[in-house]
Amino acid sequence: MKPLTRLVLIGAPAAIVATAVFGGSPKGDDPIYVDPWTTETTADDPKPDEAKKPKTDQELIAKLPPGLAAPALKERAAQIVSSAENSTLNWRGQYANIRDVKDGNGYTAGVVGFTSGTHDMLQLILDYTKTHPKNPLASYIPALQEVDGTASHEGLDPGFTRAWQQAAKETDFIKAQDDARDKYYFKPAVDLAKMDGLGTLGQFIYYDAMVLHGPGIDKRGFYGIRESARAKVKAPSELGGKDSKDDKASKLKAEKAYLNAFLDETREVLRTKKTLNDTSRIDTAQRVFLKDGNMDLKLPLKWKMYEEDFSIEH
Numbered sequence: 001m002k003p004l005t006r007l008v009l010i011g012a013p014a015a016i017v018a019t020a021v022f023g024g025s026p027k028g029d030d031p032i033y034v035d036p037w038t039t040e041t042t043a044d045d046p047k048p049d050e051a052k053k054p055k056t057d058q059e060l061i062a063k064l065p066p067g068l069a070a071p072a073l074k075e076r077a078a079q080i081v082s083s084a085e086n087s088t089l090n091w092r093g094q095y096a097n098i099r100d101v102k103d104g105n106g107y108t109a110g111v112v113g114f115t116s117g118t119h120d121m122l123q124l125i126l127d128y129t130k131t132h133p134k135n136p137l138a139s140y141i142p143a144l145q146e147v148d149g150t151a152s153h154e155g156l157d158p159g160f161t162r163a164w165q166q167a168a169k170e171t172d173f174i175k176a177q178d179d180a181r182d183k184y185y186f187k188p189a190v191d192l193a194k195m196d197g198l199g200t201l202g203q204f205i206y207y208d209a210m211v212l213h214g215p216g217i218d219k220r221g222f223y224g225i226r227e228s229a230r231a232k233v234k235a236p237s238e239l240g241g242k243d244s245k246d247d248k249a250s251k252l253k254a255e256k257a258y259l260n261a262f263l264d265e266t267r268e269v270l271r272t273k274k275t276l277n278d279t280s281r282i283d284t285a286q287r288v289f290l291k292d293g294n295m296d297l298k299l300p301l302k303w304k305m306y307e308e309d310f311s312i313e314h
Contacts, residue, residue, distance in 0.1 A: 057191070057195065058191075060195075061191050061194050061195070064194050067190065067193075067194065067199060067200045067203050068190050068193075068200050068203040068204055068207065068297075069186075069187075069190055073200060073297060074186070076297055076299075076301070076312060077186075077204050077207060077208075077297075078091040078111075079091060079312060080204070080208070080285065080301075080303070080310075080312075081112065081207070081208055081211060082094065083285075083303075083305045083308075083310045084208070084212075084280070084281040084285070084305055085112065085113050085211075087305065087306065087308060089310060089312070091111060092111075094110065094111050095110055095111055095168045095173075095174050095177055096164070096165045096168035096169070097109060097110065098110070098161050098164045098165065099161075100151075100153070104117065104151045105117035105118050105151060106147060106150065106151045106152065106153065106156075107121070107153070107156065107160065107161070107164075109121065109164050110124075110164075110168075110177045111177045111178065111181055112177075112181045112185060112211050113211070114177070114180070116144055116147055116148070116153075116156065117147065117148065117149060117150055117151055117152075118148075118149075118214055119148055119149070120180070120184055120214075121144065122141070122144040122145060122148055123180070123184075124176060124177065124180045125137045125138070125140070125141060125144065126141065127176065127180070128167075128172075128173060128176045129141065131172075132170075132172060132173075135167055135170075135173065136163040136164075136166045136167045137160075137163050137164060137167050139163075140155070140156060140159075140160050140163060142155070143155025143156050143160075144156070184215070185207060185210045185211050185215075186207055186210075188210065188215065189203070189206040189207040189209070189210040189222070190203045190206065190207060192206060192226075193205075193206040193207075195237065196235040196236065196237050196258075197235055197236030197237030197238075197239075197251075197255070198235070198236065198255060198258075198259070199255065199295045199296065200295065200296045200297050201259070201286075201289055201290060201294065201295045201296065201297055202255060202258075202259055202295075204286075204297060205259060205262060205263065205286055206222075206226075206262075208281060208286065209222050209225060209262075209266050210222045212266075212270075212281070213225060213266065213269060219269070220269050220273075225262065225265045225266050225269060226262065228265045229258065229261045229262040229264070229265045230258075232261050233257050233258045233260075233261040234254065234258065235258050236251055236254050236255045236258060239251065239254055252295070255295070256290060256293075259290055260287075260290065263282050263286060263287060263290070266282065267279050267282045267283070270282070278306060280304065280305050280306050280307075281305065284303055284304035284305065285303040285304070285305060288302075288303055289301070289303070299312055299313065299314060300312065300313045300314070
């Protein structure tokens with residue numbers, strides 16, 4: 001049986017995944033948008049313009065601040081993730097990188113560590129081959145289909161790593177990796193974090209967990225971790241209240257409590273994995289940002305990853 005890591009529901013919109021897995025709309029959906037059609041009005045109150053009412057989750061999300069999706073913050077997020085995945089802030093230097101890190105997922109490669117054992121590498125190459133049928137990786141698709149869900153290199157050695165590096169010289173394959181990262185991991189994680197009422201730091205924490213654990217629905221996948229956290233602490237979007245200073249303070253407190261619970265859950269999954277149990281990305285990075293109250297990931301940022309110091313000053 002293939003592991004439920006990145007294999008499940010890759011690329012599905014966050015709200016669709018939540019609906020399919022847990023039934024109904026995401027629990028944190030309603031409170032982040034105050035619907036003027038459900039509030040009491042008087043005869044003197046003007047009726048809001050019907051056309052302005054969000055009709056889909058994406059319209060609702062589009063009305064929220066960009067958060068981690070803002071270009072400068074997305075760059076910042078890429079650097080922090082790269083410090084964990086590749087021990088460098090130079091995330092743009094990783095497109096051609098490929099190796100077996102002995103984590104049970106076969107080859108790990110590219111900008112966010114697509115792996116031969118968890119379907120996302122196969123999906124990336126399948127999509128790329130549709131528009132670039134003669135690319136150096138196309139001939140390895142049958143072998144990737146065979147090893148999907150395993151740590152095996154059968155049919156990939158000895159030429160696959162060279163083929164990956166050759167493909168990564170092409171700007172179109174670099175773009176394909178960026179597009180896959182955004183489709184499989186960044187957009188679903190950031191959108192769902194917004195629906196859960198989380199700010200920039202929370203959106204990053206979701207994104208990093210999605211990259212690390214994949215969009216799996218079992219207890220070791222992202223959606224399973226999220227549900228475990230929500231069973232213990234309510235997400236900020238589940239809390240009501242008026243827009244006042246006191247309410248903003250209580251929402252901030254609630255957001256921190258929820259993120260601590262989420263980090264506890266993802267840390268436990270990391271801690272108990274046989275091949276991937278270093279918890280630096282939580283203990284000496286994300287938890288540090290949260291403890292400092294840096295909910296917007298403002299600069300300067302300083303953290304440790306695997307006992308190595310990292311910083312982004314400007």
